[in-house]
Amino acid sequence: MTGPPALFRPAKLDSEFLTGAVTGAAVLLFVGTGGAVAWQVLRTIGEGGAVDRTLLIAMLLNVALILLGWFRYRAMTLALTVLTDAGEQARHLARHDSLTGFLNRRTFADEAADLLATSQRRGKPMALLAIDMDQFKQVNDMHGHAIGDALLALIAETIRHAVPSSTLVARLGADEFACAFAFDAQHRDAVDHVAERLISDLSLPFRPCGVEIHASASIGIAHSDTDCTTIDALLRTADIALHAAKTAGRNRHAWFDRAMERSIQARAELETGLRTAIPQGQIVPFFEQQVDLASGRITGFEVLARWEHPTRGLVSPDVFIPVAEDTGMIGELSLSVMRQAFSAARDWDPGLTLAVNISPVQLRDAWLAQKIIKTLVETGFPASRLEIEITESALFENLALAQSIVGSLKNQGIALALDDFGTGYSSLAHLRALPFDRIKIDKSFVASILDNAESAAIVNTIVRLGDSLNLPITAEGIEDDAVEQRLCAIGCAKGQGYLYGRPLGAAQVRRLLAEKRLLAQHPVGSGSDEPPVIRLAR
Numbered sequence: 001m002t003g004p005p006a007l008f009r010p011a012k013l014d015s016e017f018l019t020g021a022v023t024g025a026a027v028l029l030f031v032g033t034g035g036a037v038a039w040q041v042l043r044t045i046g047e048g049g050a051v052d053r054t055l056l057i058a059m060l061l062n063v064a065l066i067l068l069g070w071f072r073y074r075a076m077t078l079a080l081t082v083l084t085d086a087g088e089q090a091r092h093l094a095r096h097d098s099l100t101g102f103l104n105r106r107t108f109a110d111e112a113a114d115l116l117a118t119s120q121r122r123g124k125p126m127a128l129l130a131i132d133m134d135q136f137k138q139v140n141d142m143h144g145h146a147i148g149d150a151l152l153a154l155i156a157e158t159i160r161h162a163v164p165s166s167t168l169v170a171r172l173g174a175d176e177f178a179c180a181f182a183f184d185a186q187h188r189d190a191v192d193h194v195a196e197r198l199i200s201d202l203s204l205p206f207r208p209c210g211v212e213i214h215a216s217a218s219i220g221i222a223h224s225d226t227d228c229t230t231i232d233a234l235l236r237t238a239d240i241a242l243h244a245a246k247t248a249g250r251n252r253h254a255w256f257d258r259a260m261e262r263s264i265q266a267r268a269e270l271e272t273g274l275r276t277a278i279p280q281g282q283i284v285p286f287f288e289q290q291v292d293l294a295s296g297r298i299t300g301f302e303v304l305a306r307w308e309h310p311t312r313g314l315v316s317p318d319v320f321i322p323v324a325e326d327t328g329m330i331g332e333l334s335l336s337v338m339r340q341a342f343s344a345a346r347d348w349d350p351g352l353t354l355a356v357n358i359s360p361v362q363l364r365d366a367w368l369a370q371k372i373i374k375t376l377v378e379t380g381f382p383a384s385r386l387e388i389e390i391t392e393s394a395l396f397e398n399l400a401l402a403q404s405i406v407g408s409l410k411n412q413g414i415a416l417a418l419d420d421f422g423t424g425y426s427s428l429a430h431l432r433a434l435p436f437d438r439i440k441i442d443k444s445f446v447a448s449i450l451d452n453a454e455s456a457a458i459v460n461t462i463v464r465l466g467d468s469l470n471l472p473i474t475a476e477g478i479e480d481d482a483v484e485q486r487l488c489a490i491g492c493a494k495g496q497g498y499l500y501g502r503p504l505g506a507a508q509v510r511r512l513l514a515e516k517r518l519l520a521q522h523p524v525g526s527g528s529d530e531p532p533v534i535r536l537a538r
Contacts, residue, residue, distance in 0.1 A: 095107040097171040099152055100153060102177070103171075104170065104171065108168060108172070109232075109235075112126075112128070112168055112234075113231045115168060115181075118182075119224070120224070122182070124182045125182070125185050125224045126182050126223065127180070127181060127182075127183050127194075128180045128223070128224075128231075128234040128235065129178065129180075129191075129194070129221050129253075130219065130220040130221075130241070131176070131179065131202075131217055131218075131242075132175060132217065132218050133155065133216070133217050134216045134218055134246070134250045134251060136148070136215070139151060139213060143213070147211055150209050151206055151215070152171075153208075154206045154208055155202065155215070158201050158202060159179070159198065161201075162201050163198070164181055166181060167180065167181040168181070180234075191223070192253075198253075199217060202215060202217040216250060218242055218246045218252060218253070219242065219245060219252075220239060220241030220242025220243070220245055221241055221254065222238035222241060240256055240260045241255060243260075243264070270319070270320055273309070274320060274329055275329070277307060277309070278332055278336055281336065282307055283305055283306070283307050283308075283336060284305075284306055284340060284506070285306075285341040286304045286305070286505055287302070287303055287304075287341075287503060287504050287506070288301060288302045288504075289301060289500045291494065291495060292493065293488045293493060294493070298352070298513075299494060302496060303354060304317060304503050305317045325360075330359045331362055338356055339375050339379060341356075341506075342376065342381035343379050344509070347520040348518060348519060349520060352513075353385035353386060354386055355387030355389050356372075356389065357389040357390075357419060358388055358389065360393060360394035360397065363395075363401065364397070364398065366401060366404070368405050370408070372386075372409065372414075373408075373409075376412075383412045384414075387415040387438065388409055389417045389440065390416065390417070391423075392421070392430055393423075395434075399433060402434065403433065410435055415437040415438065417437060417474075418436045418439050418440065419442075420440065421439045422462060423442050423444070437471065438471060438474060439465075439466050440474045440475075440476055441462050441463075441474070441476060441492075442476060443476040444477070445458050445462075446475045446477045446478060446487070447477045447483070459475070459487075459490065460490055463490050472493055474493075474494040475492050475494070476496055476497065478497030478498075478500070479497050479498050480499060484499060
């Protein structure tokens with residue numbers, strides 16, 4: 001930590017001057033009083049008379065008193081100096097971060113406001129950079145807070161050397177920093193150069209306490225010539241730009257623009273609406289048909305979540321599912337859709353089963369299996385008619401927990417499907433690690449099977465793999481007859497897609513099944529042994 005700033009030095013100099021003045025006064029007092037007594041003593045000795053012992057004692061006592069007073073005052077002055085230094089230190093800590101020596105948030109706001117006013121008088125804009133270290137929490141989790149603090153000190157030193165010397169620099173939070181400086185409006189690229197150097201320097205490996213750590217940073221940039229006339233407005237817009245930089249992939253910088261603000265506001269409205277929509281049952285299941293490719297017979301449905309918004313109409317899951325995942329509402333949303341779907345499908349033909357796609361976020365919940373089983377019991381839907389779909393990406397975070405959840409579900413007779421197969425990084429390892437009952441080919445391969453030789457080869461390989469492992473294959477995204485015929489030719493048993501109709505609401509599905517005599521009161525003699533699918537599709 002740096003020492004007290006130079007502006008506090010005059011107070012110490014004043015106290016030293018006062019001490020010198022008192023010392024001089026003590027010497028003058030000694031010369032004035034002690035000198036008179038000494039003269040009388042010398043004159044008495046010179047005349048041969050006896051020394052007046054009273055005068056001698058008075059002189060010595062005077063000297064002792066002067067020395068005692070001087071030493072006492074010196075001690076008091078030293079104590080006052082210590083107190084003054086402590087006060088200076090306290091004032092310094094009140095304005096600066098103790099770990100990095102940077103300005104704290106409050107002081108930064110005050111000094112940046114002065115800088116903004118000065119730059120406006122000079123006709124120059126001011127840039128404010130919000131810097132956030134990417135995934136810094138992992139450092140504390142893996143190495144402890146001592147290493148984390150040492151790393152922050154090194155990061156602060158790196159930032160100090162990467163920005164112009166006149167820059168105001170502050171630590172706003174745990175791993176959040178801010179920089180502010182004026183720049184020439186005709187040379188905006190100068191700000192880009194500063195941001196790029198920060199990104200580059202902060203990406204180099206650090207060695208706090210001998211531990212090598214690779215870090216990265218994201219930066220949001222706001223400038224005062226975009227209707228941001230206050231420091232609070234600049235900080236807010238820089239933070240919005242920082243969020244955009246992180247969303248775009250981290251380890252980069254982004255300038256603020258109004259579209260980002262509108263996006264943030266729209267997302268906030270979605271989040272607020274979802275908190276009301278889920279308990280009110282506005283998120284409803286839609287059902288996409290799954291068919292036997294050889295006969296065209298319906299074997300089940302995949303359930304897609306839809307938001308029946310009171311003013312916006314039907315909202316696609318691509319819009320609200322990511323928000324539900326980020327805000328932790330996906331579990332409640334998923335169970336609500338399951339409950340409605342199970343209730344709607346309870347009296348369908350027993351050969352028609354449902355499959356639910358589980359979000360990666362849900363697989364962090366150790367009680368997920370119990371919640372699904374509880375929903376099955378409450379709705380009276382048979383566990384044997386349910387298939388749970390898990391994407392490969394969902395297994396990376398905690399495979400052991402996923403195995404535990406899957407084991408509990410399998411014990412109840414629920415089937416398991418590996419969704420979007422071929423898009424992950426270790427598909428074969430996942431097939432071996434979990435007891436899957438079905439493989440689903442991702443629609444990106446199916447849609448291009450006729451035009452792309454690589455896609456065709458991947459689909460052929462997956463079908464052969466399924467045959468060798470005795471795992472049924474379902475192809476997603478079938479939209480024309482030619483694709484269907486090609487899949488039939490290579491031995492794919494089931495498929496789904498818009499070729500067989502758009503997703504339908506519960507009432508529409510019920511009418512369709514009634515026409516095909518697939519409700520419980522009209523059982524089919526030979527229903528499929530393989531389950532269909534309810535999916536909270538993205």
